[in-house]
Amino acid sequence: MTTSAPLAGTAALVTGGGSGIGLACARRLAADGATVTICGRTEERLARAAKAISVDGAEVRHIVADVTDEEQVAAAVAFAADPAPLRAVVHSAGGSTSIGPIGSLDTAAWRATLELNATGTMLTLKHAATRMARGGGGAFVAISSVASSNTHRWFGAYGVSKAAVDHLVALAADELGTAGVRVNGIRPGLVRTELVAGIAEPGPILDDYLACMPLGRVGEPEDIAEAARFLAGPESSWVTGQVINVDGGHHLRRGPDYRAMFEPMFGAAALDGVPAPEE
Numbered sequence: 001m002t003t004s005a006p007l008a009g010t011a012a013l014v015t016g017g018g019s020g021i022g023l024a025c026a027r028r029l030a031a032d033g034a035t036v037t038i039c040g041r042t043e044e045r046l047a048r049a050a051k052a053i054s055v056d057g058a059e060v061r062h063i064v065a066d067v068t069d070e071e072q073v074a075a076a077v078a079f080a081a082d083p084a085p086l087r088a089v090v091h092s093a094g095g096s097t098s099i100g101p102i103g104s105l106d107t108a109a110w111r112a113t114l115e116l117n118a119t120g121t122m123l124t125l126k127h128a129a130t131r132m133a134r135g136g137g138g139a140f141v142a143i144s145s146v147a148s149s150n151t152h153r154w155f156g157a158y159g160v161s162k163a164a165v166d167h168l169v170a171l172a173a174d175e176l177g178t179a180g181v182r183v184n185g186i187r188p189g190l191v192r193t194e195l196v197a198g199i200a201e202p203g204p205i206l207d208d209y210l211a212c213m214p215l216g217r218v219g220e221p222e223d224i225a226e227a228a229r230f231l232a233g234p235e236s237s238w239v240t241g242q243v244i245n246v247d248g249g250h251h252l253r254r255g256p257d258y259r260a261m262f263e264p265m266f267g268a269a270a271l272d273g274v275p276a277p278e279e
């Protein structure tokens with residue numbers, strides 16, 4: 001690692017940095033000289049990821065933190081900012097336990113998904129933006145989803161919670177610009193990670209995804225990491241309040257058809273909005 005690296009002398013935090021998109025973002029920031037902290041809920045995964053990135057002089061640290069726990073988020077932000085001024089945060093932590101047709105949605109899973117994706121983003125932004133504003137500014141990048149803009153039928157709270165993330169990006173960018181804090185987002189399409197391993201394999205769902213993409217290929221975590229690096233770095237110093245689709249053009253068409261997966265689980269009638277007969 002050389003001092004000519006554009007992010008040298010700065011610190012970065014990547015939530016959900018133990019795997020997938022978060023891991024790729026952490027690797028990319030570290031490659032340009034940032035001292036990167038990754039956080040997540042699993043110590044073993046974080047330690048393995050930090051070790052994998054820490055090559056060629058890159059400095060990667062880790063701390064266990066659940067983004068729905070405000071005390072843990074505050075501790076992770078403070079830990080990340082300890083070795084150098086915190087200038088970049090990529091919030092990649094997220095997921096969903098809420099699936100199925102509206103009439104069958106589990107309320108607890110709905111609430112948990114909103115808490116993870118929407119509230120988790122807010123808590124990370126709240127503490128990171130405060131730290132960056134006091135230190136002279138920085139950049140926050142939220143990982144959203146094409147499901148926030150294009151309906152993904154039977155995805156329950158996921159798209160709804162990611163739409164909340166998109167609005168939070170706009171709101172925070174408007175509020176925090178005078179403090180030198182830029183806030184942007186990325187909407188990935190189908191990206192090859194362990195979370196979508198089955199979907200990205202050959203079959204009717206993948207075929208439909210590809211039919212929705214002008215560029216016609218599954219994304220890689222590195223595709224998202226390159227966009228995150230741009231939004232987190234000095235090259236985008238006059239960019240804020242943007243949510244960029246990095247999805248092979250998927251947003252230009254429609255959401256994918258998951259009927260092949262969900263019909264055996266819920267039945268054709270339920271997917272078409274017809275409630276089951278009352279017993």
